[in-house]
Amino acid sequence: MRSPFKQKFNAKSPLSQDSITDPISNEQKIKNYYTARKATGRFDDQLGDEQMEKGFANIDNTKRVTRSEYEAKGYDTSGSAGGYGPEDNISFAEPNIFQRFMGSKAESTDLHEKVHQFEVGTTGKTGSSKDEDKKRYGNSSIRKAIKNIPAKSFGGEKTAIDSYMDPQEVAAELVRFKIENKIDPAKIYNKKDLPKLRNKLKKEKAYGMFNIDESYDDKGLLRLMNEVASSDKKQNPGINKHRSV
Numbered sequence: 001m002r003s004p005f006k007q008k009f010n011a012k013s014p015l016s017q018d019s020i021t022d023p024i025s026n027e028q029k030i031k032n033y034y035t036a037r038k039a040t041g042r043f044d045d046q047l048g049d050e051q052m053e054k055g056f057a058n059i060d061n062t063k064r065v066t067r068s069e070y071e072a073k074g075y076d077t078s079g080s081a082g083g084y085g086p087e088d089n090i091s092f093a094e095p096n097i098f099q100r101f102m103g104s105k106a107e108s109t110d111l112h113e114k115v116h117q118f119e120v121g122t123t124g125k126t127g128s129s130k131d132e133d134k135k136r137y138g139n140s141s142i143r144k145a146i147k148n149i150p151a152k153s154f155g156g157e158k159t160a161i162d163s164y165m166d167p168q169e170v171a172a173e174l175v176r177f178k179i180e181n182k183i184d185p186a187k188i189y190n191k192k193d194l195p196k197l198r199n200k201l202k203k204e205k206a207y208g209m210f211n212i213d214e215s216y217d218d219k220g221l222l223r224l225m226n227e228v229a230s231s232d233k234k235q236n237p238g239i240n241k242h243r244s245v
Contacts, residue, residue: 019033026111027059036185046141046228051122058089058121067094082109084116086126091117096125103205111179115172119143124175142228143167143207149223151215164215173212175227177204189225197225 016114024032038047059211062084070092071077075085082093093110098201120126121138147165150158150197178185181200189197202215216224 004214026107026114027035030059030114030175031056033175033179033185034118039092039188046122046145047126051141054124055118055121060119061126062089062091062114064110065090065092067092074171081106084113084120085146086117089126108176112172112176115175116168118166119171135202139151142171145228146170149216149220149227151220152217161215164210165212167223170212170224171228173204174224177201177212185202189222191218191222194221 014214079100081095091113095104151161
């Protein structure tokens with residue numbers, strides 16, 4: 001069974017529905033966010049060299065389909081509220097009744113999946129099932145920056161974020177969180193912001209056993225909020241294989 005980007009249901013939120021239609025599309029929200037982020041001049045390593053434009057183009061070129069249409073392409077959607085298949089340039093955002101009861105919203109899920117589309121699109125290579133191309137999916141500059149920020153340590157040793165969450169999920173949830181909470185893309189967080197920030201993050205969904213709040217100490221969380229979309233190209237990139245998320 002093929003293994004796409006796949007969002008699990010939110011088991012922490014109260015019952016909610018997409019009852020109000022936002023006049024601004026998710027595509028435009030993401031474009032507004034990254035355009036403002038790049039305009040600060042701090043994020044050229046991840047958004048410069050036409051990476052941002054490639055990400056936007058991939059969002060535009062990805063078709064949103066139904067769950068059944070997505071499954072017909074060979075993707076496993078069990079336990080998923082949404083998913084993105086870069087090999088076929090398709091995505092779905094369709095929580096089932098139980099997932100909606102547990103708090104998943106179709107448009108929030110779609111926003112999450114579109115961040116995946118942007119991030120993968122920055123590599124400039126989608127719509128291919130070749131192994132060399134799929135490696136590029138997992139090697140975006142955005143993901144490199146996330147992998148460079150240590151997560152909470154075990155026994156005093158630096159720990160890779162992979163021990164808590166997939167870097168691709170950190171990327172998608174981070175931007176979704178910022179957009180839905182209307183956080184200024186140019187904001188630089190400091191220690192005084194941490195209590196309020198952590199309070200908001202504690203309410204977010206978990207992937208597996210952890211969410212962003214639980215995955216980083218204070219220093220790491222500040223770096224995540226301030227540096228993602230701003231990394232040194234000389235950093236060790238690492239490659240994270242795509243799997244269901």
